[in-house]
Every structure is written in C-alpha cells, then in structure tokens.
C-alpha cells in the first residue's frame with residue numbers, strides 16, 4: 001500500500017464516520033481538544049490553523065480563545081467533516097472561523113501565516129508525519145507554537161477488546177495497529193520535532209475517562225471514529241460473535257455505578273520554531289493547562305489523577 005492510498009483509505013473511514021464522529025455521548029475527543037487548546041496559550045486576536053479539524057473538538061475552543069478579532073482556519077480532507085463543522089461554527093455565530101477541505105500532509109498556505117498551528121489526534125495518521133511537521137514549522141511566525149496531541153496509552157481493556165474483535169477478521173486482513181509511530185514516547189516525539197526544525201517546549205500527559213452504557217454503546221462509538229477501520233473489515237456474519245467476545249472482555253471495565261469505564265492517556269506536545277527567541281514569562285501559556293516552556297529542552301507535566 002502506498003502512502004497516498006493509506007491516506008485515502010483513512011480519510012474514507014473518517015468521511016463515513018463524520019455524521020456520528022464525537023456525537024455518541026462519549027467523552028473523548030472534546031476533553032483532549034480542550035486540553036490541547038489550553039496548552040497552546042492562544043491569545044485574543046491570534047491567527048490559528050487547525051489541521052484535521054474533524055467535528056471541531058479543537059477548532060471550537062480555539063475560536064473561543066482567539067475571539068472575534070482573531071482567525072481560525074480548520075482544514076480536513078473529509079468533505080462531510082468540513083461541511084458539518086462549518087455549519088456548527090456558523091450556527092454558533094463564529095465569524096472568525098473558516099473551515100475548508102485541505103490536506104494536513106501539505107497545507108497550502110504562505111510561510112509565517114499563523115501564530116499557532118494545532119493538530120488534534122491526527123499527525124500519526126498521516127502518510128509522512130515528519131514532512132507534515134516540517135510544513136507546519138514553515139507556517140509559524142517567529143513567536144509561534146505548534147501544539148499536537150497523540151495517543152499515549154490506551155486502556156488495557158480497550159486493547160483487549162480490540163483484539164477480541166480483530167480475532168474475527170478474515171485471515172488475509174491484517175489487524176490495524178494502534179500505534180502512534182514517531183510519537184510513541186516522549187524521547188521519540190522530541191527527536192521527531194527536532195528533525196522537523198522545532199524545539200519541544202513541553203510535553204504533558206492528559207488522562208480522559210470515557211464511559212459507555214453497554215457494549216452496544218461502545219460499538220456505536222467504535223463505528224464513529226478510526227475504530228471503524230477495523231469494524232468495516234469484519235464479515236457481516238461474524239459481527240454478532242465479535243461483539244459478544246468484546247462484551248466479555250469489557251465486563252472487566254464495569255464501574256461500580258454500572259457503566260463501562262475506559263481511560264486513555266493522551267500526550268500534548270508544544271513545539272516552537274528553532275530560531276525563536278527565548279520567551280518572556282508573560283508569553284507562557286497558563287501552567288494550569290500542563291504546559292511550561294524552555295526552548296532549550298522539554299519540560300514534562302503530568303495532569304493524570
């Protein structure tokens with residue numbers, strides 16, 4: 001599979017998921033998006049690019065942070081994501097928001113167009129993340145920030161439930177690997193950013209708990225995001241058996257209140273252009289959002305409870 005067919009098939013998954021993406025009453029993308037925007041320390045009036053904007057989990061809080069005097073451009077390759085998110089922004093009266101179809105692999109904007117580039121749970125999906133990061137670095141103004149979220153650790157019960165589903169895939173279908181590749185750990189993230197011409201200012205970990213009424217709710221959520229890539233390869237006559245196996249695994253995540261509870265740790269990385277002058281204290285994002293800055297090296301903040 002070439003990198004562009006991989007990209008096309010991933011975007012096709014999200015295009016099909018768009019109507020229900022982040023709309024299944026499960027807390028997941030929204031809290032990670034809010035945390036990412038907090039780490040970016042966006043100021044009123046700034047110009048922001050959100051790549052792979054999906055249904056606006058990052059874009060909408062970013063627009064609240066810039067206010068009407070700023071500007072937020074969201075790009076996504078899935079046309080339905082773009083349409084629904086543009087509609088939501090218009091309905092909310094966010095005149096500072098523009099959403100359009102665009103490629104996060106190579107966003108076509110002039111150099112130094114943005115104060116902040118945001119990428120929520122998307123860079124590890126791109127065919128060539130290293131090249132994409134270099135492109136984002138070129139888009140930043142001298143005091144700009146690139147802020148990226150990536151999966152840190154999935155709940156072991158989630159991984160086991162995915163394995164239970166994947167056991168029903170046809171023999172010729174490789175199970176999708178839930179790996180963040182060049183973002184697998186803090187050392188790798190730092191090396192990836194440095195190779196892209198950026199310095200890491202902070203890497204923080206954020207823990208999000210997602211709750212599900214039952215396995216059917218969990219499956220509805222799985223169809224609504226990248227998990228769909230696995231489900232769509234399950235033969236129709238295996239779906240019930242696969243769901244029953246996943247249900248047995250998920251039982252071990254049942255909380256005392258009766259719901260299934262899965263916890264995901266996400267990482268948020270704040271990176272700055274290499275040539276950027278050292279920041280004054282007043283430039284630092286609010287430390288309560290888990291970010292601290294030193295152009296010389298990453299500081300690590302963990303908000304896990």
Ligand SMILES: C[S@@+](CC[C@H](N)C(=O)[O-])C[C@H]1O[C@@H](n2cnc3c(N)ncnc32)[C@H](O)[C@@H]1O
Nearest residue numbers: 014029052053054057076077078103104105120
């Ligand atoms: C996991 S979702 C994240 C969406 C959003 N940032 C959030 O935090 O909820 C990934 C998004 O990236 C989009 N995407 C995947 N590859 C892309 C590409 N090459 N260019 C633009 N968008 C892409 C998908 O369509 C999907 O909306």
